[in-house]
Amino acid sequence: MNITINRNSETPIYLQIAGTIKNMIEKNELVKGYKLPGERQLASELGVHRNTVVKAYGELVSEGLLTASRQAPKGYFVQSAVNSWNFNNRFFPLEKMIRYHYNEREKRFQEIFNDSVDKGYISFGGIVMDKKVNPAGDMGSIVKHMLQFDEDGEIMSFYHDDSERLKKNICHILAAENMYVNAKNVQIVAETNQALYYLMTLYLSEGDSVIVEEPIVPDNASIFRNGGLNMVTVPMEADGMDMDKLEMQIKKHKPKFIYTMPNFHNPTGAVMSLSKRERLLEIAQRYGVPIIEEDSQRDFRYTQERLPSLYSLDQYKSVVYVDSFTLTFPYGVKVGYVVGPYDLVDMLGRLITMTETFVSNMGAYMISEYIERGFFAEHTKRLAAYYSQKLDLLCSQLDQIEQKGITYQKPQGGILLWCTLDENINERKLFLAAKEKGVLMMPGFLFYPYGYQGRGHIRLCFSNVSDQEIVDGVRLLGEAIDQVKTKENCDE
Known part of the structure; x- marks a missing residue:
């Protein structure tokens, strides 16, 4: 064999x-x-x-x-790898069951993220946004306008529920992406992870299957796993998930949802091609499996190419669109949103009300003001220009150590770079050696819940590193590679 x-x-x-x-x-x-x-x-x-x-x-x-x-x-x-199954096009509201715990990969992922906040490291680890590109414009004026003061300058009150106003502004933002939606199809949530959790709560029960792209971010994997779900993985290719493997897994596992990040996938940075987007929708419709489309790195686009979202291509109301302002408006504001059919959005709203989940009214107000004053559009342009330069610098530095056994495919956007290691480099040892030198990154095995074959990987996030830190960090990474390289394989 x-x-x-x-x-x-x-x-x-x-x-x-x-x-x-x-x-x-x-x-x-x-x-x-x-x-x-x-x-x-x-x-x-x-x-x-x-x-x-x-x-x-x-x-x-x-x-x-x-x-x-x-x-x-x-x-x-x-035995046979595929079972027969009759499919239909209905959603099934199912009861909630949660038993939450972290596995080793999720714990390590969270530890690296926490360490990324410590500026004692050159951090290519967790996604922590650079304060140098915090939203520009007159934020002081927005905050002052939001708060009500008495004659002595003391705060009397602040602006209350502004969610309906934010929904309308979200509709305007999405229109620029050729997504035309009504405010009644938008539900405000705290962040994308919360949206995933609520969708799983509403529609899935323990033992149900959900298809995800592999590699997958560990905290998202944790949401599915702790819901008692069967997380079925489909490998990523350069232009999105493997559609043949997807169809095979649908036939075998009868999933209730397909979860995908078609734009600047985390961690690979891949963008799903138009042909694959169209085929994905065709497959989803044929087998009656709805799609959750996360688009949380959409604004970090570094080329003029703008592929239509799955939501805008969908003719059958089978796509739920999820996004967040967490990366583009990082003033401690956790505001995201879900776009979908009215019945789904209405159910989400009822669930949020029942669980008394807090969604920041102040954050909704600040974002709405920022959008309406014209600051947001300029801010996203500034973000794209800033991080495009960071990506170029990171790639140019990695090119200088390519001969050490590290390669990459440069993405068209996003704030992550997925690197492939030669077979004689153990990624866990590389992570530890680099950390000893003061450099943090995410080892690739954290993103494979069931393990994987082939070469190792590392994920480099350049969201919060200076130009000098990129230069120094890559140099130290190269030294760490030399330190852990093996000339010949040893039996384990």
Whole structure:
């Protein structure tokens, strides 16, 4: 069997073997009834211990992809990778069930984010916005206008509920993206993560499946996992998720939602092509699976190309659009929004009211004033120019250490750069070595909830680093790579 093992990968060898066999089954390279090599035979071919193959085969048996026979004919046999299923186009409101805990990846992700606030590091880790590009314009005037003062200058009160006004302003912003919506189709939330949580609460129950793009941000993965959901991953390609694999996973797992970030995907930075957007909508309609479209890095666009959103292309009201002002208006203001069919938006509003979730009225007022005074449009232009320069500098510095074993595909926007490492670089060791040198970044294995095969990755966020920190940080990263490189693979 053509199985390649990367002994420097963070994914255990048995999972690499299981993952490769799983892909071969799903691609019909191994069909139902095929007998796999014996445990000792495959172990000998791969140069691993027999117990490693036993664990790999056991993983596939537990997933229902293999069956183990202890009677003649003995051995491991392939089962069917796809089950038949009847699809329909209905949403199903389901009861809420939450049991929340963090796994190791999510804990490490949160720790790196927290460390990113500490300026003792050159931080390419968490997304923390640079105060140098905080919203411009007369913010003092906006705040003063919001507050009511008495004759002695004491605050008497502040402007109250401004959500309806903000909804109308959001409609104006989206119109510039060729998305024409009514205020009744907009629900204000605190942030995109909260929107995901509420959508899962309204429509999914424990054991239901949701399809996500892989790699996926750990805190989003945590929302799905802690809801007791079956998180089904679809690999990313240069122009968006693998549509053939998506359709295969839909047939097999019967998901209730597809979650996607078509613009500047986090962490890869990929932009879904127009042809894939159209095919995704066709697949979603054919199988009756609604789509959640997150667009939280939309304003960090560095080219003139502007692909239509899934929401604007959708003819069947099957797309829920989610965005936030958290990155573009970071004055401690947590305001996001959901756009969708009226019934869905109405249900979201009722759920928020029942749970008494606080959505900042002051934040809604400040953002509305900022938009109406013309500051917001200028601010987003300034953000794009500022971070486009940062991306260019980061790429130019990485080019100087490319020979050390780190490559990338330059994205068209966003504030993240997804880098690929040579096979002789262990990303966990690289993370630790770089941190010792005062440089933070996100190791790629954090974004793969089930492990992965192939080369390692790191995510570099350039949202809060100076030009000099980029130069120094990449130099130190290169030194860390030299420190952890192995000339030949060692058995794990």
